[in-house]
Amino acid sequence: MSEKSYRIIQWMTGDVGQVGIRHFADNPVFDLVGVLVHSKDKVGKDAGEIAGIAATGVVATDDIEAIVAMDADCVFYTPIIMDVDTVCRLLRSGKNVVTTSGFFHPTETFREGGEQIRAACSDGGTSFHAGGIHPGYAGDILPLTLARVMSKIEKIRVLEVVNVLTDAPLDHIDWLGFGKEKDKFLSEPTILGLGTVFFAQSMYMVADGLGVTIDNVTSALEAAVATEDITHELGVIPQGTVAAQRHEWTAWVDGTGLIVLEALYTTTTPDKLDPPWSLGKTLYRIEIEGDPPTALTLEGVERADGTMTHPGYDWTAMGAINAIPDVCDAAPGWHTHLDLGLIQPRGLVR
Template structure:
């Protein structure tokens, strides 16, 4: 099994997709046979050049039909939003699909798309799996892993902290609503708010793993404004506009809150916020209130020079990529984390 290789296609080459290209080029378990892009400037370029490594001999194309017709074991599908029809075409063409774009766990919100994926998988004799960092790891696999060592659970809290300016996520500023009027931000739809159904999949996975049923998921949103202008490479977040946001989602079981997700996103330090929220460094924190009270923190490391980096895109990509061999070797269908069990990553220890 250790000598088996998997022919893979990289579908899109954004931040997550570029991690995929670099890994597939370096890991002997994988043979990168195709790369699909949608940006005209990338068409015709070597995939290595796009991903910031030396040429690898795979030329990027925007011809989706040629990719769908290609002979490959798996497609690593990494658009921000998943197109169910495209994924189903890939599955019917005989290619397994592993994605970071959604459909992590079956819930009513994804029933129709889930049925389409299952049917396409059976038609193509293929499997589908979604993973990532959150949703897809920090909010589901880690809580269930931590639950294994406790005696009783009263509540599970998952806290995600992201400093958008310091964590190479400048492209998130506008679409997360930073720089907007506070009242408009709190009354209009937000990207994270619209994505609550995706995060709720992790809550349902935890509940299913614990043998309980979620009654409802409620949400709350708060915002803090900048005391002074916040200048960044792409512009400025004006004084008095939204510079931090707190999303709080709660899954209720038997009439009481059991699972809480806190998404804390900021662009500045506490002394430049009103109110002065101090979120601390970027991290994922899983807390189990119960017997015994237990906590787990996942975060990047400080470098010798004192700087701190958050490998969010790497974690997102690798959380899914490392499942590819197990997905390819599994029976056809929609495979959740609970279906796969303990994933056995291959090719990580290299000469």
């Protein structure tokens, strides 16, 4: 394997960015050279302290100009929301950008921003790529990977199950709308519903990969209510309010719902839900109807000591980070998963 190493700037240190710091500090393929934060209380701290590991010698700053001026091969860009102008500045400054925050596939929604990104790549002689777990892996790379061994495909169903109480930050309970009256919840915009254009990128990537054209994407939403109070560290989801939600997005091709993405987010077990949806544990499952009918489940497993933390943020960060060497070594441009082909992760066996 290549001995080449890549100088990395970590842009923001939230859940995903902290995985980045831990990985860049541990994998000799990467050399962490800069860290940008937003939170004042993180400024001046060693990146290792922020990410819960030993000191790295890299001190966090909130000075964006200093970071833009810094010399590095790649910025691992993980803010809350991607700012196209900022990404273009980084690309024009001669740094490649890999992100988990958006622009996974050039759908119509991302056409204009994509053109700006391509122009910045051309000016800076740099490359851009977006990856993650979903979008960016479970709903696009995995179905296409399974398609490789199929002879006929009639329908692709991608199921995401998230137990929010056990496997997500607890502030997500309010943020996702749990605890609302069902009618109110179903009549208002939802966070996941607002993400439709992001998830749609996965469906367009799969369709492009299979050489078919999506006519339109439709969405549906259902909610289940708690049959008893559900208490958690930050409060309670009252009996009778929304305790689980099910989003379904369907990509239609020639009158057939060819690709269905389903997101089941719950806060409890089926026995405390009406209707008693059987939601199971946090996982991704790909089911392909066709020949031969085929399915694949992606789930975290217990460590040797019996502990188990859902690896969603690790998967998110690593899905993008493992592409960094290929992106840095590629010709300038926006490289989607279809452009990059089979990624060869470096430094994982250590």
